[in-house]
Amino acid sequence: MSEGRSILGMILRNFILSFRPRQIRGNLAGKDYFGNKYYEIPADPRQGKRKPSRWFEPLEKEAFDQELPAEWEAWLRGRRQDAPTVEELEKNLEIMKMKKKNALLIEQEQAVAKGDTKEVEKLSPPTTEFPKYEEYEKYPGQKT
Incomplete structure (x- = not known):
């Protein structure tokens, strides 16, 4: 018989080890x-x-289409x-923003070269101004 391993010893050892706390979190x-x-x-x-x-x-928790x-x-x-460092993440985020900005500028230049004004308006960055209506007063007591 071999002295190194016994089935009963392995079962007993695994049973005892099963009571050890495991890292769940x-x-x-x-x-x-x-x-x-x-x-x-x-x-x-x-x-x-x-x-x-x-x-x-x-x-x-409910958004299953998370961007990573x-x-x-x-x-x-x-x-x-x-794991990535904060400095690495910030650097790559700035590069991503710069590339998006440059791509928008190139598309605008190409649209201007073609003479397509509708395309230029569509490509220009969105503005966040409030809508202006003629029937509302700009300053209290003044119509214009």
């Missing part, structure tokens, strides 16, 4: 600029867990080991 890994929170339970090879468990908690930053999505899917 994850460690907060970070937040994104949308307000989502990201959690992780690290891998524990002693318990046969080779990969960490990662998930996120959305800001709005690319850095956090890569972390959730295991494509990157470490």
Whole structure:
């Protein structure tokens, strides 16, 4: 008989280990600029867990079509080991805003070159002014 492993010993050891408390709640890994929170339970090879468990908690519980930053999505899917830093997220957000602004300017320039004024109006950034009506007074006691 082999002295190293016995089935009864393995069953008894696993039974005793099953009473140890397990980590159910994850460690907060970070937040994104949308307000989502990201959690992780690290891998524990002693318990046969080779990969960490990662998930996120959305800001709005009912919104199933949440937008996630690319850095956090890569972390959730295991494509990157470490969670993104705040500096990295801010830098990439500024780059994204700059690219959107430049794309809008290029589209406007192309529309002007074609001479399409309707396209230029459609591409111009939306204004947030209040509507103006002739029947309402601009200043109290004055019609115009």
